[in-house]
Amino acid sequence: MEANQTAVLIVLIVITIDAVLLASLIILKGIHRRRMLGHEKRRAGYMTLLAHHLTYPDSTEPIGRKTAEDPAFLDAVIDLRNAVAGPEIDTLARIIGRYGMAGAQARRLRSRFPLGRRLRAAVALAEMGDESSAESLMEFLGDREPEVRIQCARGLGRMRWTPAIDAIVDRFNVETPWVRSRFTSTLVGFGPKATWPLIAYIRVNHRFESAGPSAAIRALGVIGDTQAGPPLIEILEEAKDPEIQIAAIEALGAVGGPLALKTLIREFDSDDWRLRAKAATAIGDIGDPLAIPTLAAGLEDTDWWVRRNSAAALTRLPGGQWALYDALASKDRYAQDAAAEALADAGELIAARSREKSGTATARDQALLSHMTPEYSMTGS
Amino acid sequence: MSRTLRILVADDAETITTLLMTSLELKGYEVVTARNGIEAHEFGMNEEFDLVILDQLMPGLSGLEVIRKWHDEGIDVPVIMLSGVDDEKTVVDSLDLGAVDFVRKPFRLPELMARIRQRLRTVESDGTEQQADDKNGSAGR
Numbered sequence: 001m002e003a004n005q006t007a008v009l010i011v012l013i014v015i016t017i018d019a020v021l022l023a024s025l026i027i028l029k030g031i032h033r034r035r036m037l038g039h040e041k042r043r044a045g046y047m048t049l050l051a052h053h054l055t056y057p058d059s060t061e062p063i064g065r066k067t068a069e070d071p072a073f074l075d076a077v078i079d080l081r082n083a084v085a086g087p088e089i090d091t092l093a094r095i096i097g098r099y100g101m102a103g104a105q106a107r108r109l110r111s112r113f114p115l116g117r118r119l120r121a122a123v124a125l126a127e128m129g130d131e132s133s134a135e136s137l138m139e140f141l142g143d144r145e146p147e148v149r150i151q152c153a154r155g156l157g158r159m160r161w162t163p164a165i166d167a168i169v170d171r172f173n174v175e176t177p178w179v180r181s182r183f184t185s186t187l188v189g190f191g192p193k194a195t196w197p198l199i200a201y202i203r204v205n206h207r208f209e210s211a212g213p214s215a216a217i218r219a220l221g222v223i224g225d226t227q228a229g230p231p232l233i234e235i236l237e238e239a240k241d242p243e244i245q246i247a248a249i250e251a252l253g254a255v256g257g258p259l260a261l262k263t264l265i266r267e268f269d270s271d272d273w274r275l276r277a278k279a280a281t282a283i284g285d286i287g288d289p290l291a292i293p294t295l296a297a298g299l300e301d302t303d304w305w306v307r308r309n310s311a312a313a314l315t316r317l318p319g320g321q322w323a324l325y326d327a328l329a330s331k332d333r334y335a336q337d338a339a340a341e342a343l344a345d346a347g348e349l350i351a352a353r354s355r356e357k358s359g360t361a362t363a364r365d366q367a368l369l370s371h372m373t374p375e376y377s378m379t380g381s
Numbered sequence: 382m383s384r385t386l387r388i389l390v391a392d393d394a395e396t397i398t399t400l401l402m403t404s405l406e407l408k409g410y411e412v413v414t415a416r417n418g419i420e421a422h423e424f425g426m427n428e429e430f431d432l433v434i435l436d437q438l439m440p441g442l443s444g445l446e447v448i449r450k451w452h453d454e455g456i457d458v459p460v461i462m463l464s465g466v467d468d469e470k471t472v473v474d475s476l477d478l479g480a481v482d483f484v485r486k487p488f489r490l491p492e493l494m495a496r497i498r499q500r501l502r503t504v505e506s507d508g509t510e511q512q513a514d515d516k517n518g519s520a521g522r
Contacts, residue, residue: 047396051403054490079396086489 039072046076050095054084057091068099077101078127096130106136115145122148126155134161141167149175150182157186165194169201172212180212184219192225199231206235206244214247221251229257236263246278253282261286265294273303280306284313289320296323299335307334311342321348328367340371386501387411387429391421391447392436392463397486401434404490405497418442425451430458431504432497435480437464437471445471448478459500463488 046067053059067073081092096102105128108121122140125133137152141164149171156164168183175183187194198216206213217235220228232255236248249267252260264286267279280298283291295317298310311327314320327339343349349372352365361369388410390401398414405412413428415421419441425433437444444462451458462475465486472483482496 044395044399047399048403051400052407054400055404055407055494080400083394083396083400083487084490085487086492088490 039075042070042072043076043079046070046073047080050076050080050092053095054080054088054091057087063095063099065099068095068101069104074101074105074124078124081127081129093130096128097132102128102130102133106133109136109140109148115148119145119147119151122151122155126151126158129155129158131159131161134159134164137161138164138167141171146176146179150179153183153186157189160190160193162190162193165190165197169194169197169216172201172216173205173209175212177211177215180215184215184222187219188222191223192227195220195223195225195228198223199228202235203231206239206241210241210243214243217244217247217251221247221254224254226255226257229255229260233259233263236267242272242274245272245275249275249278249282253285256286258288261288261291265291268294268298273301273306276301277303277305277309280309280313284309284316287317289318292317292320292323295320296327299324299327299338300330300332304334307338308341311338312345314339315342315346321346325364325367328364328371336371340368343368344372385409385411386431386504387413388497389413389415389421389424389428389430389433389435391415391418391424391433391439391444393417393439394436397436397463400490401493404494408494410501418444418447422447422450425456425458426454432500433458433460434497435460435462437462437466437475445474445478448475448480452479459504461493461496461500 049061049063049067052061053063063073077092077096081089084092102125105121105124109118109125111118113121122137122143125137134156137155138161140152141149141156143149143152153164153168156168165187168187171183172180187198198220202213202216202220217232220232229252232248232252236245236252239245239248249264252264261283264279264283267275270276270279276298280295283295292314295310295314298306299314301307301310311324314324321343324339324343327335328343330336330339349368352361352368355361355365356369388405390398390405390412391414392398392401393416395416398416402412402414413424413430415424418439421433421435421439422442424430425447435444435447439447442450444460444464448460448462460475460480461482461484462480463484463486464471464475467485475483481500484493484496
């Protein structure tokens with residue numbers, strides 16, 4: 001009897017605790033929802049106020065310090081900062097400066113607040129892109145939290161703060177691949193201004209490091225500054241690490257130029273099939289028909305990737321397709337396959353079938369058709 | 382007495398609609414906003430506008446699809462296309478379908494406002510000519 005009573009009591013206690021927890025959760029959710037709705041409502045109101053200032057930059061419509069301290073106002077400023085260009089950015093910068101909005105976020109970033117609040121401050125600074133916060137962002141490029149570091153770099157990139165280029169590049173060796181890839185995107189945003197700091201970093205580090213210099217080399221490829229050509233060639237010739245060599249080959253393909261082409265053609269003599277395969281693609285990126293004989297020879301390479309990439313590159317070169325058609329008659333069966341597949345990928349097979357149907361197929365069409373559809377050569381025209 | 386010119390602003394980004402609505406209302410225009418392509422299409426079918434500012438990428442129907450539908454349904458209204466997509470094809474397609482102008486996002490507000498004013502001047506002068514034609518017509522009767 002007593003045991004039953006105890007069991008009932010325990011069940012009642014559990015149910016009561018559950019009910020209290022559920023009620024608290026519902027209340028907290030309700031409070032959060034109300035706060036969010038209030039935030040959104042205020043943000044919309046601030047948006048209208050700011051739109052007034054953007055329409056009439058000399059507007060005397062009051063903003064007020066209390067408004068400027070409201071997170072909803074900060075969101076409205078950031079949203080508009082991303083929606084407009086030109087003189088409106090200056091108007092928003094004046095508002096940010098007048099009310100010390102960047103300074104307030106920099107103080108949050110410097111505080112001992114939990115990560116979430118510090119990260120929000122870093123994102124706000126990055127989005128505002130206000131030059132007054134550049135020093136704070138530079139300071140926190142070395143923050144203990146990776147996301148904070150990423151946001152700081154992004155902010156500096158958005159404001160095109162050139163002193164940040166060296167500081168970001170200097171961190172390449174100590175960063176994780178994820179942070180490094182985000183830093184690379186930021187550096188690419190600086191354009192050719194980042195070329196020489198990146199080259200200087202690669203020259204010093206490529207003998208001792210792999211991941212950092214490779215990321216820097218890839219950034220040079222994306223920037224595409226032709227000035228990077230000769231230093232990239234020098235790095236490719238000096239480097240022993242295949243990861244760096246591969247990155248340099250890819251970057252040379254993007255940067256281009258006659259010197260790059262000569263160097264890439266030389267890479268076809270490499271013992272490493274990865275370098276030969278990358279060189280074929282990079283030559284295709286440059287698109288110079290002078291490389292046709294090299295790529296045609298690449299069709300007979302011992303490695304499948306080199307044959308495939310050479311064939312694909314030939315479809316991108318003016319006149320390269322003729323070399324592929326010639327390869328259909330090669331004694332090397334693998335070269336024939338690589339050429340036929342690349343021609344098919346380029347739409348030549350469909351075109352040949354259509355001409356075949358209309359009775360206007362050429363000898364080249366018939367060669368491709370007979371290679372891709374073996375039954376064709378048996379029943380063929 | 383000249384009537385208030387009506388503008389439809391269709392964009393799924395609230396920032397853009399609020400900014401344009403406030404700016405245009407401050408300049409004395411009547412503004413209606415739509416948050417997606419379907420809403421924009423409905424507004425165009427049921428109400429008359431002197432100008433439409435249409436975002437290219439919207440949920441429901443894209444800006445291009447909205448123009449195409451209006452075109453098929455005989456709705457003739459000048460459209461300024463807004464787009465964050467910076468490819469030539471979108472620009473060409475928009476203009477081919479009858480958009481009168483194309484503005485890339487993020488935009489410069491004074492420049493967009495100048496383009497809107499220029500378009501509306503054309504609308505107003507067409508209206509004045511129409512009124513004059515009507516007047517002459519009735520005078521002749």
